[in-house]
Amino acid sequence: MAKLLIIDDERGIRNTLREILSDEGHDVDVAENGKQGLQMASEKAYDLIYSDIKMPEMDGMEVLSKLKANSEGTNGECESAEAPIVMISGHGDVETAVQALKLGAYDFLLKPLDLNRILITTKNALETKDLKQETKQLRKKISAKGPQMVGASAAITRVRDIIDKVAPTEARVLITGPNGTGKEVVAHLIHQQSARANGPMVEVNCAAIPSELIESELFGHMKGSFTGAVKDRAGKFEQADGGTLFLDEIGDMSLAAQTKVLRALQESEITRVGSDKAIKVNVRVLAATNKDLQKEIAEGNFREDLFHRLNVIPIQVPALNDRLEDIPLLVDYFSGQICAEQGIAPKTFDASAIKALQAKDWTGNIRQLRNVVERLIILAGNTIKAADVEAYA
DSSP states (O other): OOEEEEEOSOHHHHHHHHHHHHHTTOEEEEESSHHHHHHHHHHSOOSEEEEESSOSSSOHHHHHHHHHHHHTTSOTTOTTTTOOEEEEESSOOHHHHHHHHHTTOSEEEESSOOHHHHHHHHHHHHHHHHHHHHHHHHHHHHHHTOOOOOOOSHHHHHHHHHHHHHTTSOOOEEEEOOTTSOHHHHHHHHHHTSTTTTSOEEEEETTTSOTTTHHHHHHOBOTTSSTTOOSOBOOHHHHTTTSEEEEETGGGSOHHHHHHHHHHHHHSEEEOBTOOOEEEOOOEEEEEESSOHHHHHHTTSSOHHHHHHHTTEEEEOOOGGGOGGGHHHHHHHHHHHHHHHHTOOOOEEOHHHHHHHHTSOOTTHHHHHHHHHHHHHHHSOSEEOHHHHHHHO
């Protein structure tokens, strides 16, 4: 039984639609204006929404716009963010219909409503929603397999052993190593093997966020706390509650933000920008950096007390140049992955190609190797040889 919402200021239309759709076995609620309908959609998860366009207080186009903004992640508080929305109008205005469809409406129906059209539209819309849900679940299952740590070298085996020991604990971990070595893979593996695996894994790239926005990103903000803060917003610490927060490139975080992160770790609570109310959070923090934090501390760029809070368990991820014996396994793994993604028949790397790859200087580490393997698969023949490596690597 699907949950449906009818938003229309005409009582006759509301009652007729409710009767028709209830007879089909659906659970139908009604709202007499856009404002009431939006509130109901925010509080209850509906599978399909019918909305009139011309209504008092808030018209249907505004309802549509706000609901679609929720579905795109602009506001995560709406229970019906994923519901298809069918717009109803008493005016055959092509421009309005086009605008509604551009805003994301599933369909556009004209009054007087046709019974068969309503039934067909309802059936198709619900099937579309089910298909989207199935696709989402499939993607989750695929992503649940997660990243792989490929290799059998002594260096990578040591990392794997530390992960196995530390993952089931609540200890904080500081992951270090050059760019492209797979520090984020280590973080994901720790989360997946922890007691928090069913909770969220929230990632923050501290280097990618401007210093003036990092506090808002981490701790959230209140409406009006700064220009552009049009509503209250939860930060990454709150989003990660019950799970894991991965602070990537933490060496690039501003000193002001470091102070607040230190407090959050000490007190297990945060305060949103523009608020004086403390919010308790239950978060395991993993951090990563390609910088020498001891050097950053000496230069006054990183707080020593925060370093010691984060560096409970250090994990140094080796550079690819320090684990060249893993290249055959990595090439095999990436080759299978890339051929599947590109729809290309599996290709073979002969011994001369592997030897040529092992002879190279991998300053870009695992990320660089994957790019080279992809290039070779696309540009070379079915059997990739040393000459191909020299030509394209």
